[in-house]
Amino acid sequence: MMLRIFILLLILIIVPPIYLDRTFMRRRKRRLLRLLLFLPNALMLVAAVILALFETYTPDNANATNLFLTLFTGYIVSEALLTVFLAIGHRFKQHSAWRKTLYTLGIIACVGNIYILIVGTTYGKYHIETKKQTITFPDLPQAFDGYRIVQLADLHIGSYRDNPQFIRHIVELVKAQKPDLIVFTGDLVNYNADELDPLLTELKQLEAPDGVISIMGNHDYMPYIKWATKKEQWDNIRKLQRNERNMGWNLLLNEHVFLKRANDSIAVIGVENDGNPPFPQRADLKKAQKGIPVGTNGKPFFKILLTHDPSHWRRNVLPETNIQLTLSGHTHGGQLKLFGFITPIALITSEWGGLYSEGQRKLYVSTGLGEALFTFRYGMWPQIDVITLQKGAS
Template identity: 50%
Template structure:
């Protein structure tokens, strides 16, 4: 509830500042009424969500209002107030602050409009080489593709994007495909339109997947007490129907002659409010110390919390953050919430790679473009 109150204040205060400073005495009645429509619509979307109404169109409307109106107003307010503060010493700074605030807000509107209309389709392929003396000789040059955070419900009506994703992955001819969670947004029926597309993913050693926080289907209102659990079972059933091997706190070995590597998959392990069902010791039971280990764990914070201090796992693959679907240069607001939020991180023999993922609960991306991650295992030369 404290978060909701804080969010409402952040949404409302910039409107009040702009109203009393620039609008109230300078426009006619019709414009005065229209001025408050976006804020009221945003607050109504929040109200519907609190009442358990989770409609995709309402979610999209909320994010459009948030990104294209509320945040630009907030940015203008911050810059304008900063100008007024400096203006106490240098009077001209107040006017400069206002015009700078206008410029910043319009730039942000342009960024958000691009992200909502085109950025979410800017699919890129990123390649990384993981060099380790622990890689078995037979796996030197082994190529795996990591996909993460598809959030398939966001692409309903844009099935051609998912078909393009599948084709681009298959054209890479990977040895292995791993999916590190969040296939759906909130319910299994989001997969209905993709039942013939996702099974087309192909790799020599198959497709392995794990669950992300959204796959537990708890962000949805159900009429029955077991609605979320029933949807979770259906998500798992459908993934297995695709031919994907869903790892639920377990592992698999991949063999090349007498050499092998272990693919370890845990259920979601996150800090509240995210669900935590991972059992890493169980998943690793039967995996010897001398095997090269690849862990699939949706939330990257699991790496520092348990993987680093308690295991000898050489490579961990995660997703979850999406870089908050916004990057400008090397900056993303995700770094305020996660120590490891995107790309490769190394500590001694341990590496974490965090994919920025494919989708999100809203079709928006800027800078943090949807990505296919190609990871090649190499031995030192």
């Protein structure tokens, strides 16, 4: 994963000190100061190369990557922000007031960045919010009017394997919502099924009248580790699947189950991960729906789809099915929201969190609970989603 962002890391590490040196320090005989300018960046560059070339996704390697990204965000990103404001201010040589204002804004941006980093890596990653969402459908069976679903997503349990009290806190918050059903929409682990071992007892306490239904996310296929053989990888995948079922979760692999209330029924469909490359594409919507009734009185049978990657909705779900509600995760909301409304992930995808509609068909994307690669959340706090189904005009 470090290789994917290596070019960006390289630019941010190399460009700012070169600009600062050429613009502000080159003509001054301050060799020690210039050395101090380049030394931290040189060390970060060496660390970036090592982590990118020798990424193993072991717990120690993951800790090293997280430490690197923390230092990178604190120092390199702050330096880059300062450089941007200094570069703009340098254009206003003849306007000292403007130049001083921009230089001051650069310092404020650095301080703000460090503040966000400290909050995001300490308070933010544990600050769970409960988001309640009512979703209305005209063809929802009457007996399911008011049905409550708690959606959990992207727990990435390896980030909390030494913190069982946090997992217990999640379980208690879920129980307090008194859901009819709990769904988990993928990415239970970071890189390896073994991450789950210390926390099986805690997660086994999740319960609801209609149980816990889960699916696989891209991380749950362990694609990032360099396995010796495919068999070793699949042995690890199957261990995770066994553990989910041993916890009492109903893991759906291109399958469905029926939920009944009085004389009414709905289907919950769970497909394997299906994302844009390089993520696994293993969903089989046709197989997963086999055996579900067409419907009655001209209305399609009511169906809820669990699919990890929200891009699956527009790629396949909308054009190939008549599924009314799709629940996804995967995006983490980018783990960052500034000033309550600026979400950088919106530059990458338009459906990253919350409720989306196409006619009477809906997609709900949870921004999830955990973190991948970098244990940090700011503004986009860990989230438990409580979805209430409502019958009526949408």
